[in-house]
Amino acid sequence: MSIFTKKGSEAVAAATAEKDTKGSAIVSFNGGTTLKVRVKSVEDTAEYYGYGIYNKVNTFVPKQPAERNAKGFITTNPTVWDQAANYYYGLAKETKERGDEKAAEELSKKGYLYKGKPRYLIGLGSLETGENIVVDLTAKQGKTVIAAMQKYAKKLDKVAFELSKTGSSTDTVVTLTPILDMDEDLTDAECVNFAKCGEKPFDFALFDDCLYLADETEQIKNLVVAGFDIGILGLTLGANTQSNATTPDASEPTGAPIEISDADLPF
Known part of the structure; x- marks a missing residue:
């Protein structure tokens, strides 16, 4: 097999042809940032479940995400990160049953770190460029923004x-x-x-390029980076990564068995 994909006139044509250089519409939105925008529609939003740990593992989405019910509980196909979360939640439940509430809460908080959390992508029009942009928000942030969009829904064509x-x-x-x-x-x-920005509706296809997808091998590597002992789940990392993790009982919702504050973690 040749390493060259095009030669001669084909290569010249490829080099001089118009290229589709459109990148992701997602914009940086760090603390201290203010964006002037046009809200095109209250419905220009998308929910997804992201995984990651602040300052350790950047937010990613599994290429093969778990199946969830309407309440967000996992029903089938938990990812290795879901299994890591369940490991700590299981320990927390056992510890609570032994009467150690404080230790149980700490274990439950560890489980929460590995749990997939709902996030929102919100599509807007940028008054700086006149183009569509996307911001990525935590569940709490997203609900706050959506509530404001709904409040002014009848004035979106008149108010920036x-x-x-x-x-x-x-x-x-x-x-x-x-x-x-x-x-x-x-x-x-x-x-x-x-x-x-008001001339065209938001293009939902832009959401497709806003998220980082990780296959199972990368998810396992991310667990190692996060400090989780993957051997607990029967996982290994080597020339050929193997996944022998035990799948949790699908009849049990993948949620924390102990009530803890749902901290608005920025990942």
């Missing part, structure tokens, strides 16, 4: 918004506030882009 994130780490707060005096608070270019 500021989407802001303040704070850092686990103390971030996201707000969506209307710009009431657009003539005063928007530049001429931003006014032009506000109108431009």
